Amino acid sequence: MNPHAELVSCLRAAWLSGKTRPMEYRVAQLEALGHFLDEKKQDILEATASDMGKPPFEVELSEISICRSELNHALNNLGTWMKDEHVEKNWATQLDSAFIRKDPYRVVLIIGP
Numbered sequence: 001m002n003p004h005a006e007l008v009s010c011l012r013a014a015w016l017s018g019k020t021r022p023m024e025y026r027v028a029q030l031e032a033l034g035h036f037l038d039e040k041k042q043d044i045l046e047a048t049a050s051d052m053g054k055p056p057f058e059v060e061l062s063e064i065s066i067c068r069s070e071l072n073h074a075l076n077n078l079g080t081w082m083k084d085e086h087v088e089k090n091w092a093t094q095l096d097s098a099f100i101r102k103d104p105y106r107v108v109l110i111i112g113p
Helices: 005-017 023-039 041-052 056-082
Strands: none
Touching: 023 041, 023 056, 041 056
16 A cells, blocks of 8 residues: 555545635645744755765755745745636627636645655
């Protein structure tokens, strides 16, 4: 049995419930990732030194700071990315509101080295 099956099942149930759709939830998740990076920084430095032989300065520069930068970029732009995009209407949709809603499709489990 896949050791991650229960985790994916739990995440999928949360996604199906609609809990993950609001911006507030997504911001909280991104902020939690930032706190994780802060709290586990030393563990990350030690693990990358042990597993990949990377010195702490290199990990700080090429891993942690880039991740932190992407995280801040996502937090600063999330509202724009989530905003509905209004599109042109044709004769069949004149009385409707036509827009593109940018919602996530499903759950993804990423396992990396």
